[in-house]
Amino acid sequence: MRQISAETIRKKVYDLILQASYHIGDDVCRAVSEAREKEPSPAGRAVLGQLLDNYAIAREENVAICQDTGMCVIFLEIGQDAHVTGGDLNEALNQAVHDAYTEGYLRKSVVRDPLYQRENTRDNTPAVVHTRIVPGENIDILVTPKGFGSENMSRIKMLVPADGEQGVIDFVVDAVRQAGPNPCPPVIVGVGIGSTMEGAALMAKRMTARSLDAPNPDPRYAELEQKILKRINALGIGPAGIGGRCTALAVNIMTAPTHIAGMPVAVNLCCHAARHAHAVL
Amino acid sequence: MAAIHIDLPLTPEKVASLRAGDEVIFNGVLYTARDAAHKRLVACLDEGRPLPFDVRGQLIYYVGPAPASPGHAVGSAGPTTSYRMDAYAPRLLDEGLLGMMGKGKRSPAVIDSMKKNGAVYFGAVGGAAALIARCIVKSEVIAYEDLGAEAIHRFTVRDFPALVLIDSQGNNLYEIGPKQYQTEEQNG
Ligand code: SF4
Numbered sequence: 001m002r003q004i005s006a007e008t009i010r011k012k013v014y015d016l017i018l019q020a021s022y023h024i025g026d027d028v029c030r031a032v033s034e035a036r037e038k039e040p041s042p043a044g045r046a047v048l049g050q051l052l053d054n055y056a057i058a059r060e061e062n063v064a065i066c067q068d069t070g071m072c073v074i075f076l077e078i079g080q081d082a083h084v085t086g087g088d089l090n091e092a093l094n095q096a097v098h099d100a101y102t103e104g105y106l107r108k109s110v111v112r113d114p115l116y117q118r119e120n121t122r123d124n125t126p127a128v129v130h131t132r133i134v135p136g137e138n139i140d141i142l143v144t145p146k147g148f149g150s151e152n153m154s155r156i157k158m159l160v161p162a163d164g165e166q167g168v169i170d171f172v173v174d175a176v177r178q179a180g181p182n183p184c185p186p187v188i189v190g191v192g193i194g195s196t197m198e199g200a201a202l203m204a205k206r207m208t209a210r211s212l213d214a215p216n217p218d219p220r221y222a223e224l225e226q227k228i229l230k231r232i233n234a235l236g237i238g239p240a241g242i243g244g245r246c247t248a249l250a251v252n253i254m255t256a257p258t259h260i261a262g263m264p265v266a267v268n269l270c271c272h273a274a275r276h277a278h279a280v281l
Numbered sequence: 282m283a284a285i286h287i288d289l290p291l292t293p294e295k296v297a298s299l300r301a302g303d304e305v306i307f308n309g310v311l312y313t314a315r316d317a318a319h320k321r322l323v324a325c326l327d328e329g330r331p332l333p334f335d336v337r338g339q340l341i342y343y344v345g346p347a348p349a350s351p352g353h354a355v356g357s358a359g360p361t362t363s364y365r366m367d368a369y370a371p372r373l374l375d376e377g378l379l380g381m382m383g384k385g386k387r388s389p390a391v392i393d394s395m396k397k398n399g400a401v402y403f404g405a406v407g408g409a410a411a412l413i414a415r416c417i418v419k420s421e422v423i424a425y426e427d428l429g430a431e432a433i434h435r436f437t438v439r440d441f442p443a444l445v446l447i448d449s450q451g452n453n454l455y456e457i458g459p460k461q462y463q464t465e466e467q468n469g
Contacts, residue, residue, distance in 0.1 A: 041462055043302075043444075047406050054412040058357070067347040067357040067410045067430075105350040107430050118317075120429055149362045149384070149407060169469060177467075181455055182362050182385035184407035227469075236463025240406050241385070242444065243458025273408045 002079070002137035004281055006087030009139065012279055013074065013096035016143040018104045020277035021069050022062045024055045027212040028188075028249070028274045035186060035239075035246040044244025048186075051239075051272055066273040069106040070145035072097045072127045075206065079136035090129065098123040109148070130202060144209045144276040150183035156201055156266040165224065168193060168265055173231045175267040176248065181241020184271035186249045188212070189232065192266040195256040200264035207252035208270035216253050225251040249274075284442070290338040291379040296401045299445045301452035305403065307441040311340040311382075313434040315361055318425055319369035326372055333424035333433060337377035340403070344383075345430035346420070347410070355420040355436070359410030360384040363402070367391050374398040382443060392451050402447040404454075416441040 029052070036048035058065040074093055078084075084092075101108055101124035110125065111118040134140075155175045159167050172191055179187075190210075192203025215222040228251045238244020249272070258264065287295060289309030299305070312334060314322065325332050343363050347356030363383030370381060371394035379400050384407035387395075395402060405413055419437035426432050447453045 041458070043458070044462075047409075050406050050409045050412055054409040057411040057415070061350075061411065063350060063353070063411050063414070064347045064357040065411060066408045067345060067359050068361070069347060105348045105356050107345060107347040107356070109345070109430070122429065152362065166469075173467065173469075180386055180459075181404075181407075182364065184384065231467050231469055234464045234466035236459035236461065236467070238459060238462055240404070241459070242404075242446075242454050243460070243462050245462055271408055273410075 002082050003085045004082055004139055005085050006089060006092035008281060009084065009089065009141070010092040010096045012141060012281060013093055013143060014100045016141060016277040016279055017072060017096065017100035017145065020143050020145055020275040021064050021104065021106055023059050024065055025274070025276065028272070029055055031212050031249040032186065032272060035249065039239065039244050039246050041238055041244035043242050044239040044246065047239035047242070048246070064106055065275060066147060067107055068109060068147035068149065069101065069124070070147045070275070071110060072124060073144045073146050073205065074127050074129045075142040075144070076129060076131045077134045077140035078131060079138045080133050081137035082139055093127050093129055094125045097125050097127045139281045141281065142209060142276060142278045147271060147273060150187060150269040150271040153179035153183040154204070154266070154268045156197065156264065158197065159263040159265050160261070161263055163263060168224075169228055169231065171265050172228050172251070172267050173235070176232045176237070176269070177235055179269060180237055183269045184273065185237055185241055186239055186246045186272050188270040188274050189228070189248050189251045190268040190270060191251060191253045193253060193255045193263065194258035195264060197264055199256055200266035201268070203254040203256060204266035204268035207254050208268050208274065209276040210252040212250045221253050221255065225253050289340055289438070291340055292338065293379065293399050296379050296399055296449055299401050299448050301445050301448045301454040301457060303445040305443050305445060307340070307438050307443060309438065311342050311436050311438060312423070313342050313344050313346070313436060315343055315345050315431045316365050317428050317431040318433050319366050321425060323369045323372050326376070332376070336373055338379050340380035340382060341373070341378060342382045342436065346414070346434065347430070349420070353414065355414050355417045357410035358414045358417055360405045360407055363387060370394065374400050386455055387447060392447060392453070395447065395449060396451050399449045401445060401449050403443040404446040405443050413441070
């Protein structure tokens with residue numbers, strides 16, 4: 001049994017939130033820069049250039065890449081032989097959110113009651129935490145602050161088996177078409193296929209933070225990712241939605257076994273401010 | 282095409298001359314408001330109370346800035362998605378508001394009201410928030426301080442770049458732009 005203190009986790013999550021909010025990943029930066037080379041629309045190229053400048057300013061000055069510093073989504077993979085000591089794990093995570101959003105000049109965008117008072121919690125808590133118990137004695141932490149311009153354009157549909165590959169492609173492409181300029185294209189398209197309704201949504205969210213350099217390990221799905229990406233980039237929406245050939249940087253698919261009667265498909269869109277940071281304790 | 286320099290506030294003549302796709306550069310003063318502030322502004326109008334600032338000729342920027350870190354007038358401050366303000370915007374346009382700035386599509390009702398009132402919808406690049414913040418040289422909260430990032434701020438801007446997304450005749454860059462680049466491949 002390995003002991004990991006709640007305080008160690010708090011400190012690590014704090015650092016990851018700031019890192020994600022200020023420093024865009026090299027894979028995203030590279031993808032935007034390659035898109036600029038290829039973009040035929042002059043206005044689209046100008047937008048991509050602004051995004052690259054923006055990444056650089058945020059990195060240099062340690063300021064938020066985007067003012068919507070999101071809800072703080074945290075994926076935890078906890079080894080079954082790890083033991084959290086010296087406090088409540090969830091409290092440690094929320095303390096990290098409180099501290100990072102307050103001390104790091106990040107916007108507080110969370111309201112306590114979703115329907116009636118909608119009163120801001122003033123420290124961006126609570127975090128949205130997804131925990132999995134895995135073999136081993138490490139704790140794997142992925143922090144992915146999620147802005148709502150793109151979150152609001154996300155969709156889920158319970159397809160039926162007869163819808164087949166075409167049904168999946170049409171649904172994903174249509175989600176991006178309907179979203180148009182709203183989710184700040186170029187987007188990263190996280191797709192979850194299979195499992196149950198909530199299982200598909202969770203896979204889609206996880207896929208918004210997959211490295212852009214790593215396609216789906218199953219060649220059939222890697223091919224499907226490319227097929228969908230090609231169709232999305234033929235929509236003409238372009239950078240910032242004002243016309244162009246780069247509407248999405250990547251389509252990332254994750255699958256899971258599902259029921260004989262179903263084929264849930266979830267699409268979680270993530271903007272070009274695709275922020276995430278990862279560490280293993 | 283050279284960018285059009287605009288000193289804020291706006292004038293009806295200036296607005297009428299702008300066309301979808303024009304690049305503009307703002308200097309002067311504008312106001313911020315998001316969902317919660319719009320709700321209160323429209324409640325003021327409903328109850329016949331005065332608005333916290335005179336909207337005539339003004340430009341409202343849909344933004345909830347991040348807090349300013351030391352040495353900055355404002356934190357990152359890119360546009361938020363505008364459709365959430367669609368339910369309120371026509372009321373303000375009827376009061377003489379001449380410009381809105383955000384990102385994303387507008388409803389037919391907003392576009393009709395823009396045409397009727399001779400108003401314009403600008404776009405700043407969503408997500409280019411740290412870059413945009415450099416063009417905001419002063420920020421003061423003028424109303425609804427309790428709303429935090431959603432309070433109404435008065436921004437003084439210098440060389441703030443934007444695009445005309447929808448002009449006062451209803452021409453829409455979100456329709457015109459993508460049409461030029463879409464191909465048959467989108468249908469598989
Ligand atoms: S969608 Fe993303 S880039 Fe656009 S405003 Fe929201 S967080 Fe920022």
